Amino acid sequence: xxxxxxxxxxxxxxxxxxxxxxxxxxxxxxxxxxxxxxxxxxxxxxxxxxxxxxxxxxxxxxxxxxxxxxxxxxxxxxxxxxxxxxxxxxxxxxxxxxxxxxxxxxxxxxxxxxxxxxxxxxxxxxxxxxxxxxxxxxxxxxxxxxxxxxxxxxxxxxxxxxxxxxxxxxxxxxxxxxxxxxxxxxxxxxxxxxxxxxxxxxxxxxxxxxxxxxxxxxxxxxxxxxxxxxxxxxxxxxxxxxxxxxxxxxxxxxxxxxxxxxxxxxxxxxxxxxxxxxxxxxxxxxxxxxxxxxxxxxxxxxxxxxxxxxxxxxxxxxxxxxxxxxxxxxxxxxxxxxxxxxxxxxxxxxxxxxxxxxxxxxxxxxxxxxxxxxxxxxxxxxxxxxxxxxxxxxxxxxxxxxxxxxxxxxxxxxxxxxxxxxxxxxxxxxxxxxxxxxxxxxxxxxxxxxxxxxxxxxxx
Numbered sequence: 001x002x003x004x005x006x007x008x009x010x011x012x013x014x015x016x017x018x019x020x021x022x023x024x025x026x027x028x029x030x031x032x033x034x035x036x037x038x039x040x041x042x043x044x045x046x047x048x049x050x051x052x053x054x055x056x057x058x059x060x061x062x063x064x065x066x067x068x069x070x071x072x073x074x075x076x077x078x079x080x081x082x083x084x085x086x087x088x089x090x091x092x093x094x095x096x097x098x099x100x101x102x103x104x105x106x107x108x109x110x111x112x113x114x115x116x117x118x119x120x121x122x123x124x125x126x127x128x129x130x131x132x133x134x135x136x137x138x139x140x141x142x143x144x145x146x147x148x149x150x151x152x153x154x155x156x157x158x159x160x161x162x163x164x165x166x167x168x169x170x171x172x173x174x175x176x177x178x179x180x181x182x183x184x185x186x187x188x189x190x191x192x193x194x195x196x197x198x199x200x201x202x203x204x205x206x207x208x209x210x211x212x213x214x215x216x217x218x219x220x221x222x223x224x225x226x227x228x229x230x231x232x233x234x235x236x237x238x239x240x241x242x243x244x245x246x247x248x249x250x251x252x253x254x255x256x257x258x259x260x261x262x263x264x265x266x267x268x269x270x271x272x273x274x275x276x277x278x279x280x281x282x283x284x285x286x287x288x289x290x291x292x293x294x295x296x297x298x299x300x301x302x303x304x305x306x307x308x309x310x311x312x313x314x315x316x317x318x319x320x321x322x323x324x325x326x327x328x329x330x331x332x333x334x335x336x337x338x339x340x341x342x343x344x345x346x347x348x349x350x351x352x353x354x355x356x357x358x359x360x361x362x363x364x365x366x367x368x369x370x371x372x373x374x375x376x377x378x379x380x381x382x383x384x385x386x387x388x389x390x391x392x393x394x395x396x397x398x399x400x401x402x403x404x405x406x407x408x409x410x411x412x413x414x415x416x417x418x419x420x421x422x423x424x425x426x427x428x429x430x431x432x433x434x435x436x437x438x439x440x441x442x443x444x445x446x447x448x449x450x451x452x453x454x455x456x457x458x459x460x
């Protein structure tokens with residue numbers, strides 16, 4: 001038995017390594033604690049599902065038993081994408097749900113993404129589960145909760161196919177990296193009228209082909225090659241649990257989510273003029289002017305899918321998005337992040353064009369880096385950011401945004417350093433009008449980080 005460790009209770013979810021920090025005993029304890037939290041909110045039922053990881057069946061079983069021991073009824077959706085659990089909390093008679101998923105982490109990881117009474121829980125609500133386990137006397141409810149299974153597949157697919165319409169037939173390539181999205185993506189897009197080439201859509205928790213994370217270019221090379229060698233017009237890629245979208249053009253350009261957001265914003269604002277559009281601090285500085293030109297109000301916010309979901313609810317915004325690929329539609333949808341649905345909405349927009357890749361490639365862009373990671377020891381990331389906030393100087397900057405780390409904006413670009421909430425890492429991203437400007441901005445960040453921590457091993 002693994003002993004309970006506070007380290008698995010992250011900012012947005014629970015995540016551990018199988019038989020190291022997470023096992024069936026821990027899953028049972030988490031289920032019971034979540035069940036007690038649900039009951040305290042007047043919730044009597046919890047929807048659960050799992051991705052294609054090898055540890056999923058045993059963890060989901062233990063989770064269900066934990067929930068039932070607290071007196072909560074469990075509705076088990078089986079093997080589904082994370083957004084299908086979120087969908088279940090919107091359409092079934094249960095507003096709480098837990099997805100057993102390791103998302104895009106290596107095969108030996110697994111974890112839980114949670115919705116409690118309609119809210120994606122984060123921060124103190126997650127650490128509260130840890131405290132609840134420690135404080136609990138080990139007793140079970142007088143009446144054990146019921147267990148039932150439910151096949152939500154057809155309902156989910158039909159809800160999208162019934163609403164999102166392509167303007168013309170299109171041939172697409174879909175790469176699921178052997179993640180759980182592969183069980184649904186082909187049928188979804190064929191149901192919409194697309195011809196689909198499937199790459200690595202067999203669900204396999206060992207991820208034998210490449211890592212299921214479209215945020216990293218090396219994981220998109222098979223899709224790029226497929227578009228070169230076939231007559232498919234566009235490529236979609238998904239992460240391990242199906243809540244993030246990657247996009248590749250016919251000529252092999254990667255359209256990162258902050259540029260995808262431009263098209264989504266234009267489309268959503270055509271029906272919601274003047275609305276606020278949310279995006280996180282990692283996004284391109286071209287996004288705000290694009291939103292303004294489309295008649296919307298840009299609102300930059302912190303990174304983190306749970307945080308963006310909460311802000312979306314608070315502001316009533318019809319659309320939010322993160323650089324990592326989490327896109328949240330409240331327009332015609334429920335406000336949760338769903339890569340499969342975002343792909344459908346993207347195809348609806350792109351099929352209005354004879355040359356979708358030309359439309360995508362014409363979206364404004366500058367020289368930019370992907371996410372860069374400075375790896376540190378546990379806790380060092382927060383201490384280093386505190387030091388930078390206090391001492392760092394950035395000559396020639398126009399403004400510094402501090403809602404999440406330091407985003408330093410210049411006339412010709414920006415640099416960002418923020419602490420990851422899930423791992424001991426400083427996440428950085430840079431964008432500029434010219435390679436020389438990019439080098440200058442990176443140079444400034446390098447000097448302030450090395451002044452604060454001379455032994456830092458920078459990724460640039």
